[in-house]
Amino acid sequence: MKRICFLIDDAYLLRKVRFEIPFAFEPCEKEAGADVIIREGHTSDGRYIEIEANGALTVLDLPLPLGEIKKAFMPRGGAKRLTLASAGRAALLDGERIELTELEYSLLSLLISEGGFVSKEKILSAVFAGATDAGIVNVYIHYLRSKLEAEGEKIILTSRGRGYSINEKYVKEGS
DSSP: OOEEEEOOOOHHHHHHHHHHOOOOEEESSSSSSEEEEEEEEEETTTEEEEEETTEEEEESSOOOTTTTTHHHHSOOOSSEEEEEEESSSEEEEEEEEEOHHHHHHHHHHHHHHSSBBBBBHHHHHHTTTTTTOTTTHHHHHHHHHHHHOOSSSEEEETTTEEEEEOHHHOOOOOO
């Protein structure tokens, strides 16, 4: 979990900024030891906020359009990366840990390892121990999408008659 130091005096602005941060975080009071520092600033032209994260500084003028805070935390220069955590049942989406159940982890692992579309029948056999009700696949795909696609981007693709696949831009090497 990332530690964020908020240096904002305006209570309304603080609530807005905290609401728009796209990951779970722990607030901290000192800049030392913080993964992210968010400061409020003033100039003769108006107010702004600075977001210092991962060695990069983003300056946003106020008032903030909806979604600008989220954009400040998005990685620059490349597609998002989706991998499986080596320890525990979790996925890593650009380094952010997303906890998964055992079945969600197995399903995601299968989709990533296949590298193409996987039929519902193969998913039923490999993940759900030969269950015959294909509806369970739809349910678990929905669970994965709700955890992975919070920003509205399609990570899990569906093709009628072919099955499900991971969007290649999330798992492609070198992206």
